Amino acid sequence: MASDNTELPHPAREDLQLTNVLFALSDPERLTIVRQLASGPLEMAQCHLSDPSMPKSTKSHLMKVLREAGVIRNESLGRGRRLSIRHDDLEARFPGLIGSVLAASADD
Amino acid sequence: MASDNTELPHPAREDLQLTNVLFALSDPERLTIVRQLASGPLEMAQCHLSDPSMPKSTKSHLMKVLREAGVIRNESLGRGRRLSIRHDDLEARFPGLIGSVLAASADD
């Protein structure tokens, strides 16, 4: 095959926009996702939402917003997806930001 | 007069929600406002937006979102309004957050 159809587009580090990142993190459901990824990469199927009955298309959309903002990485892995926080890129562009958000969201 | 009609409601420190704060900061125009307040309180009339022709009702609405999220304080002062960042409250609830946002937004 000529191209890998399963890889999704990710913004380059230098294209990350602070307001996009803040917006992506400003939704409780999306923040829940990011918190689960804080301790390390996770397969999407193991990443649970507050509402377990949420349709997969909605879950996919939440991931899309986070990915397009540059908050998470979404790679094809076997049958599913491997999700991870783009720590290095976020830290390089917005030092301390993701850390303070995660720390603040810890005590809820 | 029995009550001061000119004072607007502000959420208490313990009621500040991280996602509300992130959302308020996720708009470029609102972030511009907050950046101007970073160096100290400002009278609203001296707080300029990127678009100088923006109607005052729109400007007032931007301030409302920031105030209701608990990011800024909006007090009546003489004929106008005195705006300030709620540094202490933000720092108490979300340590380091506002600082990293301001630092990240500095180099744009």
Added chain:
DNA sequence: TTATTTGTTCGAAAATATTCGAACCATCAG
């Protein structure tokens, strides 16, 4: 091959946010 698991994408409906004029209110100057 066929079926199952795991997700993405599309399109339309519903929910939210934004924008802005008009009306209104308070303060200060004259």
Added chain:
DNA sequence: CTGATGGTTCGAATATTTTCGAACAAATAA
């Protein structure tokens, strides 16, 4: 009092997000 300045609030139009079913696609299991 009258007018000018500085701002809030309301309502309606517009724009953006969110939600979710249906259709599709890739990888694995049987």
